[in-house]
Amino acid sequence: MNLVRIGPDEVFHRYLTPRWAYVPVSGAGAAIDGGRFNRPGIEALYLSRAPQTALDEYRQGASITPPATLAAYKVTLDQVVDLSTGYDPLIWGPEWAEWDCKWRLIARIDKKTPPSWKLSDILITAGCRGLLFPSLQHAGGTNLVIFSANLTADDKVDVHDPDGRLPRDQSSWQ
Numbered sequence: 001m002n003l004v005r006i007g008p009d010e011v012f013h014r015y016l017t018p019r020w021a022y023v024p025v026s027g028a029g030a031a032i033d034g035g036r037f038n039r040p041g042i043e044a045l046y047l048s049r050a051p052q053t054a055l056d057e058y059r060q061g062a063s064i065t066p067p068a069t070l071a072a073y074k075v076t077l078d079q080v081v082d083l084s085t086g087y088d089p090l091i092w093g094p095e096w097a098e099w100d101c102k103w104r105l106i107a108r109i110d111k112k113t114p115p116s117w118k119l120s121d122i123l124i125t126a127g128c129r130g131l132l133f134p135s136l137q138h139a140g141g142t143n144l145v146i147f148s149a150n151l152t153a154d155d156k157v158d159v160h161d162p163d164g165r166l167p168r169d170q171s172s173w174q
Contacts, residue, residue: 024161
């Protein structure tokens with residue numbers, strides 16, 4: 001595995017669902033149903049290096065974009081696995097060949113464990129803070145999944161909101 005450091009203060013992006021924009025660094029939403037690199041019950045925050053990649057990830061192929069708020073993040077992390085150039089059998093073990101599996105189909109329809117969840121189990125157990133990986137929604141884009149439980153005091157994931165424009169609670173949604 002290729003371990004890298006991100007930052008200091010490298011900028012990443014995410015489109016936030018308006019209802020949950022008051023907790024922009026939470027990985028709780030991904031923990032509800034799971035994500036490509038997290039099983040249900042495991043918090044993970046998914047970010048993108050570029051705004052267009054973040055938009056395409058948020059849309060997930062939908063023809064009409066649902067309401068969203070774009071947020072930028074300043075990220076400083078140690079111990080991040082870099083798969084951003086994709087799978088290369090000369091660098092990665094054979095278990096990484098299926099990182100881009102159809103995880104939703106495998107988990108929800110086939111009722112099996114997706115290979116990407118097994119990979120994240122390995123990374124989380126090893127104490128890795130996150131994983132850089134190619135976007136499957138935006139050609140050439142790069143995503144970062146952050147494993148919230150593995151963050152330390154030296155790591156930083158801050159939403160950039162200098163004017164306090166993001167909501168502070170869910171009062172608008174009651």
